[in-house]
Amino acid sequence: MMGRAPCSDESGLKKGPWTPEEDNILVDYIQKHGHGSWRALPKLAGLNRCGKSCRLRWTNYLRPDIKRGKFSEEEQQLIINLHAVLGNKWSAIAGHLPGRTDNEIKNFWNTHLKKKLLQMGLDPVTHRPRSDQLNLLSSLQQLLTATNIFTNTLDINALRLQSDATELAKLQLLHNMLQVLVASPASNLDLLNPFGSSLPDEILGLDQSKLQNLYNSSTGFLSQNQSNFFQSFEAPPQQQALPTGYNHMNGGSNRSCMKSEKVDEQLDVPYSFSTALDSLPNLVSATPECSSGKQMENMVNPNEFSDPSSTSTTFEMLGDFMYEEVTDAYWKDLIDQDCNL
């Protein structure tokens, strides 16, 4: 708003770090009276601070329900997954991590997770492989290292490869989401499900065994697609055309092929993504079997999933969930809902 002087312009008000005495005054006052109007609070409490500074100090540090200390692996993974969908909506992300503040999550992202994604060759904004050529080559190198696949005769279309990697990353996110759902007791789904009730009813209505089936299906689905992806390194150019149904897959994701000890060996970071991913099944088949375009087409033909309530299998439901026209709207709704929290 124009015309309202910022805190910094109000003469005589203290700025900078809070002293323990100030903290005590603020905590005592709020415990006795509640915060009420933040603007009025400093005078009433006897603090030489602006209301905004008091509010920030309380919400980011003094609040009794704040959780301190290192982020757990689960929290880190949840932040990454949520960021892939929500972007820098720190408040919305914090809403899914009880006890964590938006400021803390933002700081953790900027100081740890962003670097981690960059080192993996992923754009921390889009969660996709970085688009410039140098970064693309870096991504390729890491992807190859990650799967112990190496060839001296790389003759590939770089843009198409990047597209494939992106699709794989989307698949991976869906897979991770399902893993969280499967790993949690049904009674805790709401707590652990980062998307609350915005998940499709088809997903929320499943019992644990069906979720497990869905998760298993995604494992095979992802494994097969990763096999296709890595096979493309070795396939002659004329065999690299995308399967018909491939481009219809869309899910939104942040990670492609990260399950590799070697990747983490290259990264000088205080925590390990491979540790977090150790609970995942091996998603890269050493001897891929299902790699033909025809099979892919059969798997993801969206026309087969138009009626998930009838005789569709959980796998068909997955295909439905991944279908571009469904998921684009879904992600948009999801973001809108989170923005409206």
Place this chain on the structure above:
DNA sequence: AAATGCTGCAACCGCCGCGAA
């Protein structure tokens, strides 16, 4: 031991949206 560089995080700044007047 001192100087310099780096990192992490608390706090600030400016803008935005909402509700009340």
Place this chain on the structure above:
DNA sequence: ATTCGCGGCGGTTGCAGCATT
């Protein structure tokens, strides 16, 4: 319909502590 005040949000800054030279 418009203005105003407030709370909230995301980006950025500044500094303390640690690491390196």
